[in-house]
Amino acid sequence: MKQLFIGAHISIAGGLALALDRAQKLGCTALQIFTHSNRQWAFKKPDTQTIKHFLDTKKITGISAVAVHTSYLLHVGSTNDALALKSQQGLLDEFDVCSDLEIAYVILHPGNGHHETEEKTAQRIAYALDQVYSSLMLLNKKFIPYLVLETTAGQGNDFGKIFEHLAAIRDHMKFKKHVRFCIDTAHIFAAGYDIHDYEKVMHQCDKILGLSNIAVIHCNDSKKELGSHVDRHEHIGKGFIGLEPFRKIINDPRLAHAYKILETPVEDGYGFKENLEVLLSLKQ
Template identity: 45%
Template sequence: MPQTSTPLLLGAHISIAGGPDQAIHRGESIGCTAIQIFTKSNRQWFAKPLTPETVEAFKQAWKQSGIQSVIAHAAYLINLGSSNPETLSKSAEALADELKRCDQLGIPYLVLHPGSAGDTPEDQALQQVAQQLNEVFKATPGNTTILLETMAGQGTNLCYRLEQIASIYQASNYKERLGVCLDTCHVFAAGYDLRTPQTYKAFWEQFNTILGLDLLKAIHINDSKKALGSRADRHEHIGKGAIGLDAFRLLFTDSQLAHIPKVLETPKESLEDDARNMAVIRDLI
């Protein structure tokens, strides 16, 4: 494969304890060139607005760091597929707020779990998600793109098939503000095999046909505790799970993906766990 001059965009999901600027410093301390953060507590629907000082401290820290890409992840509570009117309106409002926070911080991408269908038929729930996203974008002008994440299909989570993401995209009035975040654990658990050169190639051909590679803006790098097609969302350290090192070697030497930021969401008790997984990956390249 041809060598590219793109530097490796690799890092991890990093805590913002003490302020978003602290995530930049933490990420840098273990050699990240890309990080993912929550812009507020992930367990709450809403948070205090960002102060100008917080925003400025973050932007300064980022500018002075070796971190090239920062992406945000939206709260797991948000469910645009919900059939409960109260949950749904809270979800839309919370998502709009997260978009605004990203825009304030200058973060270009916000990763979203598209939603869960509950008792609603999947097709109907997908249309609802698309419609809700239209409303959120309409109400929240800005530069941040929402990345629909590929899901494992646990419970009634939507978007475990690439076609489901495509159906949301097709129904969007704001296509320029939508992209995709691929999670290696999730697609594997959903039944997409990445472990051999043949299956790896076949997967990306499918991705390109159904969604188009241009829509891919971020990758979550996770091994899987559970088997291919298990539809269970259980992240594992790189090389210690059912996906294995060969798939990650293929991914990290794929010049088509060199410009995409790749972040770990592997189990961690401290930053050293991320550093160790990053070292495993660097050894593959």
């Protein structure tokens, strides 16, 4: 049987390696973390001992499927030059750390569309990402993480609400072979993809992004209706998406390689453990 990579967004409180222990206790075979507080610019790179401890704990727990979600502050392609440069440095730091921790996937929200044409926005973001990869290459790292572009709900002027946006960013990049994608079920649903028509959505996704390039799937039900453009995550099976699309995702051999990561709400008595049980119960 093929391995199922499934887990949740896990806290690193107390130390990076503790996230792996927490994931193992929950029964995860994959996890997502922040490398530092996701709403702060301040970035303290882990020391050699912390890196070694994390790598050792990966071996001990047997969990090697780790993704990093970058800070929500990053807008690498912003028209505000200061913010763009700060964000590019922030992303470079994330790549640097993930390279040391041997984490393959670095997830990024594409950023704001700035009321420019889609083409121009895609070009601007692609150029920024190429700058970051160019700088990363100068660091002569052994391990080069993939950049994983995430779909958005299309709230406000967020870029990335249609698959074509993400494809356009990749296509404009020189370092395009390092690009993969993350689909968030709640985001694509809020953006207007009716995932109840599973084959239709997957066909579009395959044609535009390539299903083999989907590295991560954020498995979240949605508190909001189809096409609402509002990003509110709900427990699996309790929102407008319901169980069926998740059953299809979990059992789709074309997506077997993708990490399935929960970002569902954590409430008293109902959190990742319960949502994980629901997802696993759908496995055939």
